[in-house]
Amino acid sequence: MSIVFELPQELNIYSALETRDALLAWVTAQTAQSKGALEISARNVAEIDGAGLQLLAALSNMDQAWHLIDISVPFAEACETMGFGSWIDARYLKSNTEVAA
Amino acid sequence: MSSSIDSDQDFIAAAMPAFISEAGEQIEAIEMLLLELEEQPNNRELLDSLFRCAHTVKGSAGIFGLNRVVEFTHHVETLLDKMRDGHIALTPDISSLLLKCNDQIKFLVDTASDEGADTAELKEQRADLVTQLQTLTEGATSTSDGSSASAQQTFASADVAPQDAALRTWSISARFGSDTFRNGMDPLSIARYLGTLGHVISMRCGSDTVPTLLNLDPESCYISFFMDLATVKGREDIEGAFSFAADDCELAVVAPETPGQKLARAIDAMPETPRLGEMLVQVGAVTQDKLDQVLSSQQKTAGMPHVAQTKIGDLLETQAGVPPEAVAAALGKQQKIRDNAPSEDRYIRVQADRLDAVINLLGELVIAGAGATMLAREARNTSLTEANLHMNSLIEEIRNGTLGLRMVPVGETFNRFRRVVRDTASSLGKEVNFEIVGGDAELDKSMVEKIADPLMHLVRNSLDHGLETPQERTASGKPAAGKLTLSAKHETGAILIRIEDDGRGINRDRVLQRAWNKGLVEQGVTPSDDAINMLIFEPGFSTAEQVTNLSGRGVGMDVVRRNIEALRGSLRLNSNPGKGLQVDIRLPLTLAIIDGFMVSVGKSKFVLPLESVVEVIEAADRDTKVDAAGRHCLELRGQVLPVVRLRSLYSVESTLPERVSVVVVSSTRGQYGIEVEVLMGQQQTVIKPLGRLFKTLRGISGSSILGSGEVALILDVGSLGELVTGQAIASASTH
Numbered sequence: 001m002s003i004v005f006e007l008p009q010e011l012n013i014y015s016a017l018e019t020r021d022a023l024l025a026w027v028t029a030q031t032a033q034s035k036g037a038l039e040i041s042a043r044n045v046a047e048i049d050g051a052g053l054q055l056l057a058a059l060s061n062m063d064q065a066w067h068l069i070d071i072s073v074p075f076a077e078a079c080e081t082m083g084f085g086s087w088i089d090a091r092y093l094k095s096n097t098e099v100a101a
Numbered sequence: 102m103s104s105s106i107d108s109d110q111d112f113i114a115a116a117m118p119a120f121i122s123e124a125g126e127q128i129e130a131i132e133m134l135l136l137e138l139e140e141q142p143n144n145r146e147l148l149d150s151l152f153r154c155a156h157t158v159k160g161s162a163g164i165f166g167l168n169r170v171v172e173f174t175h176h177v178e179t180l181l182d183k184m185r186d187g188h189i190a191l192t193p194d195i196s197s198l199l200l201k202c203n204d205q206i207k208f209l210v211d212t213a214s215d216e217g218a219d220t221a222e223l224k225e226q227r228a229d230l231v232t233q234l235q236t237l238t239e240g241a242t243s244t245s246d247g248s249s250a251s252a253q254q255t256f257a258s259a260d261v262a263p264q265d266a267a268l269r270t271w272s273i274s275a276r277f278g279s280d281t282f283r284n285g286m287d288p289l290s291i292a293r294y295l296g297t298l299g300h301v302i303s304m305r306c307g308s309d310t311v312p313t314l315l316n317l318d319p320e321s322c323y324i325s326f327f328m329d330l331a332t333v334k335g336r337e338d339i340e341g342a343f344s345f346a347a348d349d350c351e352l353a354v355v356a357p358e359t360p361g362q363k364l365a366r367a368i369d370a371m372p373e374t375p376r377l378g379e380m381l382v383q384v385g386a387v388t389q390d391k392l393d394q395v396l397s398s399q400q401k402t403a404g405m406p407h408v409a410q411t412k413i414g415d416l417l418e419t420q421a422g423v424p425p426e427a428v429a430a431a432l433g434k435q436q437k438i439r440d441n442a443p444s445e446d447r448y449i450r451v452q453a454d455r456l457d458a459v460i461n462l463l464g465e466l467v468i469a470g471a472g473a474t475m476l477a478r479e480a481r482n483t484s485l486t487e488a489n490l491h492m493n494s495l496i497e498e499i500r501n502g503t504l505g506l507r508m509v510p511v512g513e514t515f516n517r518f519r520r521v522v523r524d525t526a527s528s529l530g531k532e533v534n535f536e537i538v539g540g541d542a543e544l545d546k547s548m549v550e551k552i553a554d555p556l557m558h559l560v561r562n563s564l565d566h567g568l569e570t571p572q573e574r575t576a577s578g579k580p581a582a583g584k585l586t587l588s589a590k591h592e593t594g595a596i597l598i599r600i601e602d603d604g605r606g607i608n609r610d611r612v613l614q615r616a617w618n619k620g621l622v623e624q625g626v627t628p629s630d631d632a633i634n635m636l637i638f639e640p641g642f643s644t645a646e647q648v649t650n651l652s653g654r655g656v657g658m659d660v661v662r663r664n665i666e667a668l669r670g671s672l673r674l675n676s677n678p679g680k681g682l683q684v685d686i687r688l689p690l691t692l693a694i695i696d697g698f699m700v701s702v703g704k705s706k707f708v709l710p711l712e713s714v715v716e717v718i719e720a721a722d723r724d725t726k727v728d729a730a731g732r733h734c735l736e737l738r739g740q741v742l743p744v745v746r747l748r749s750l751y752s753v754e755s756t757l758p759e760r761v762s763v764v765v766v767s768s769t770r771g772q773y774g775i776e777v778e779v780l781m782g783q784q785q786t787v788i789k790p791l792g793r794l795f796k797t798l799r800g801i802s803g804s805s806i807l808g809s810g811e812v813a814l815i816l817d818v819g820s821l822g823e824l825v826t827g828q829a830i831a832s833a834s835t836h
Contacts, residue, residue, distance in 0.1 A: 013282045016319035024314045050281075050288040054324055057308035058317040081292050083304035083326060 003030075004039045004069060011045045011052030011075070020055055031064055038066035045075040053082055060087075113165055117214065120165055124210045127154045129517070131203050135196055136519045142191045152181045158206060162213075169219070170209045173227060176234040177202045179337075183238050186335035195237065200520065202230050270302060271339055271354055273328045278349035281322035286346040288324055294342045299332025365430035377413055377431050386427045387417060395420050453546070456506060463503050464694065464787035470496045471785075471808025497785070500694060507547070511589045511596070512540020514553050518560050518587060525564045532571050532581055533564065538588035544596050548688060551668055552598070555661040559600050559684055560587065562658065567604030567682050577679070579603065595712065598686040607676035609633045615642065634674040638662040666819050669710070669802065671768075697786035697805070699813060700764060700777035702747045703755030706813035707777070708786050708805055713818040715765040720744075720776055723761045732825055735763070735774065744774035745825045750800070768822035775816070788815060800824055 005026045008015055030038055045052075059066055068087055071079075079088050134151040138144065155178045162170035177199065183189045205227055212218035273295065277288055292304065307325035311317065330339070339354050340347075378392045387395075395416045414432055417423040470493050477485040515537045526533040544552075568574075568583035575581050586601045609630060616622040616636045627633075636642060640659040665672055670688035677683075689695065689710075697708035718737065727733045731749030734741050744763055747753065763774040788803045795801065802817035 013287075013320065016282075020314060020317060020319040027314060049290070050322065050324060051319060053289065053306075054308070054311055054322065055314070055317070055319060057306070057311040057324065058314045060308065061311055062313045062315075078289055081296060081304070082289055083292075083306040083328075084308075 004041050007040060007042045007045050007075075009044045010047045011042070011055070012047050012049040013051040016051045016055065019052070020058075023055060023059065027059065027062070027064060036065075038064060039069045040066055041070045042068055042075040043070040043072050045072045048074055048078045050082070053078060053084060056084070056087065117165065120161055121210060121213065124158050124161060125207070127158045128203060128207045128210065130154050131158075131206075132200065132520055133516055135199055135203070136523065138191055139193065139196050148181070148185055148191075152178065152185055155181055158210070162210070165213070167209070167213050170206065170213065173202070173209060173231065174206055176231050176238075177206070179238050180234050182337050183335070186337065188335060189237060198230070198233055198237075202234065205230060268299075268331055268333055269356070270329055270331045271336075271356060273330060273339060274325070274353045274355075275327075275343065276307070276325040276351040277322045277346065278351075279321040279323070281346055281349050282320055284346070284349060286349065288322070288326060288346075291342050291346065292326060292328065295328060295330055295339065298334045298338060298342070299330050302329040302331055304328045365426045377428075377435060378417070380431045380434065381417065381423055381427060384427070386423045387421045391421045392417075451506075460503060460507070463500055464789070466496055467500060467694065467785055467787050468806050468808060472810065473808075475808045500785075504545070504694065507545050508543035509546050509549055510541045511544045511549060511598070512537060512542075514549050514556070515540050515587050515589070517553070518557065521557060521560065522564065522585060525561060526568075529564065530570060531564065531568055531583060533568060533583050533585050536584070536586045538586060539590045542589040542591055542596055544589075544688065548668060551664065552670075552686070552688065555664045556587075556598065556600070556686075558658070558661050559686075560585070563600055563602040563604065563682065563684075567602040567606070569605055595687050595689055598688065600684045600686075601681065603681040606678040606680060606682045607634050607637065607674065608678065609676070612636050630676075631674070634676050635672075637674075638672065669817075669819075671819065695786050695788060695815075697784050697815070698764070699781040699784045699786075700762075700775075701779040701781060702751075702777055703753040705747075705751070705753050706781070706807065706811060707747065708784065708813045708815045709764060709766060709775070710815075710818060711783060713766045713768065715767050715772060717780060718763050718765065718774075720761045720763050723757065723759075730824060737765070737774075742772065742774050743825045744776050745821065746776040748776070748778070750824075766818050766822075768818045770819075770822040770826045773822055773825045775821070786813070786815065 005023060008019055011019065027038060040056075068089070071088060076088055079085060131151060131154045134147050134154065138147045138151065141147065155174055159171055159174040159178055162174065180189065180195075180199070184191060184195075189195070208223070209219075275288070275291070277286075281288065295301070305327045307327065308323075310325070311323040317323075332339070336354055336356075340352065343350055343352050378387070378396065381387045382389050382392055395413070398420070399413060399416055414428045418425055418428055470489075474486070474489045474493055477489040519535060519537075522533055522535040563585055568585065569577070569579075571581040574583065584603045586599070588599045588601070590597055613622070613627065613633050613636075616633075616639070617624050619641065621636060621639050621642060622628060628636075638658050638661065642658065662672055665686055665688070668688055670686055673685040673687070675683040675685065689712075696711040698711045698714050699706060699708050701707065721735065725733045725735070727746050727749050731746045733744055733746065735744055736742070742763075742765065748757075758778045761776055761778050762780055763776050764780075765772055765774050784807075786805045789805060791798065791801065791804055795804075800817055800821035801814050802820070803815040805813045805815055807813055
């Protein structure tokens with residue numbers, strides 16, 4: 001089990017069930033090992049929708065701290081559009097850089 | 102499968118009458134709101150209600166598959182929506198158009214189950230209305246898309262930011278249903294699309310309701326979002342973004358507000374909280390510290406006798422700087438809690454037939470009660486008599502309560518006339534201020550229905566013949582706009598409906614001349630002023646030189662009088678030539694039960710409506726000769742009083758008693774006497790209709806069953822008066 005969870009390329013309704021199971025398994029395994037913040041990478045995410053974002057919102061509602069370490073442009077854009085800007089490091093936000101443009 | 106379709110159809114067929122009746126109410130409301138909106142074009146609430154009504158009609162018509170209604174109403178709704186967004190202002194032309202459209206909707210609803218009623222001509226008319234509606238809505242869209250702020254006509258409401266009429270900030274909140282993802286919808290793409298409409302000022306996703314990963318059903322949607330969007334687009338465009346998810350999404354698009362309005366709304370949305378200060382603290386209009394400060398300063402002055410008490414609301418405004426709107430809203434909320442009478446939801450809909458059945462039974466109960474009392478009295482059993490008395494007083498209470506159920510405010514009928522007055526006046530080129538007074542006076546429902554047509558006729562008559570054109574009015578020193586008042590009030594057991602105008606009144610000379618010409622009055626004979634006025638209600642009488650399509654055909658006014666008299670009502674005219682005309686209609690409050698005065702002749706019993714009885718005198722001579730119609734005269738305080746002897750009129754055969762009495766009654770024809778033999782006193786009388794055979798019997802309006810099981814005939818004072826004072830009647834009974 002890797003230390004960083006890699007979100008799939010398709011983070012949407014089609015993969016939601018699968019991703020949820022994988023994410024849940026990983027979170028359970030990680031929390032058993034250490035108490036530190038979980039690290040999630042979204043660098044491969046190319047397709048994303050509300051169902052995909054909802055998975056991370058569900059993760060946020062757990063007691064476990066987590067943060068993103070790497071993100072793709074579509075992912076940043078989606079987070080910002082949906083009002084989840086706080087998940088992302090400021091350097092990825094549209095207003096500061098042109099990354100998401 | 103087919104059985105489920107059948108049951109669906111059965112359901113629709115069963116629910117259809119309820120739909121038509123409810124849609125009818127909505128349509129009436131639309132008309133009222135439009136007319137009110139004409140007077141207060143900036144009233145946002147009226148406009149919102151108007152939109153809701155149209156939307157409701159469309160929605161429920163959709164359920165019943167009435168596509169013609171849905172299609173047509175949709176265009177109306179679109180126009181109303183543009184008006185709500187401030188792209189179109191209500192002009193008299195638009196109002197007329199909408200009224201016409203409303204008529205169409207009414208027609209379509211009324212003929213919902215009758216395709217054949219929709220002729221090609223009507224279809225064409227409707228298509229024309231749709232074109233007009235579309236021209237208006239498309240015109241408005243193009244100006245808003247072109248973002249030419251100056252060309253936009255706007256409502257002076259909170260929807261419009263004062264500095265920039267085109268760019269507005271909308272607060273959008275959307276709560277998505279759990280099936281959103283499964284239905285192929287995505288909140289993210291909706292948010293993305295909204296972003297293209299303008300500038301997203303803030304966006305917050307409500308994810309608190311999302312379960313933890315462990316409990317999450319990843320295919321169900323739990324999220325909601327709250328967005329502030331600055332855009333030149335209107336409400337329709339914003340709501341359009343949700344159109345595919347609409348069924349599965351709780352959406353609120355709120356127009357921008359000032360801070361004061363925001364607080365006011367928050368207070369409105371609060372659960373019932375009784376104290377003013379608490380409410381304001383809760384919404385953050387004032388801090389608790391500041392409130393305490395204000396309260397203590399109020400308490401300091403409380404004991405001082407010469408210092409006027411300042412209200413806490415005023416103090417909060419002046420000392421704590423709370424916006425006046427917030428204080429007003431909080432006070433309004435308190436008032437609402439105090440009144441604690443939400444007018445809606447407190448009604449139940451009852452079928453009129455059921456109510457009628459109850460009232461019929463009640464009539465039987467009154468009769469049975471009277472019978473029981475009589476038997477108890479005969480049995481001379483004190484406790485039985487007492488028990489009966491108690492029962493009878495309860496019956497009387499039930500009677501009053503049950504009859505009260507049928508009472509409806511007469512204002513509902515009056516309001517219908519607003520449209521008639523508006524349309525009639527404009528077609529005649531007259532200006533009229535129409536006023537309704539005392540619309541909350543109540544009247545029996547069946548009476549209200551029956552009085553509507555005669556009233557309509559009288560109102561039209563006032564508009565057509567009474568009120569002058571603006572030129573004529575100005576020339577005679579009156580204000581250009583005429584005044585027409587419709588009022589209602591209760592008067593001892595009756596309702597008085599008055600139609601009053603400040604027109605030209607009745608030209609008595611012309612009326613008299615015409616009556617002579619038509620032979621209604623003998624040449625050269627000049628009746629009293631009142632009698633001349635009443636001539637306009639004679640059959641075949643019409644003074645209008647020019648017959649218009651509204652009135653003046655010479656039919657109608659006599660029908661008006663007949664209809665009113667059929668309701669046991671009376672008509673009175675009070676004409677002030679050159680100044681105006683007042684038509685008074687007096688109607689009994691109910692048709693079912695009256696207070697009667699019972700008399701008898703031989704073995705026959707008669708009941709007179711108590712309110713018509715003036716006095717009772719002893720007849721000096723019981724053998725006075727009478728004519729063929731049973732009439733004679735006697736002198737009452739120096740006046741001649743025509744008297745009808747019931748014994749002769751109805752050929753009652755029995756031995757003549759030693760003494761006879763004359764009951765003096767008043768009718769529209771003046772006072773006259775009815776000679777009777779025994780006076781039996783006051784009695785609650787349940788009115789039963791006469792059988793068909795007796796319908797033609799003159800002077801009798803109905804029958805009643807007495808406690809003893811006997812039948813009493815109810816005298817019709819009006820028509821009996823005609824018999825007594827009329828010219829020559831061969832025989833009273835035509836049968």
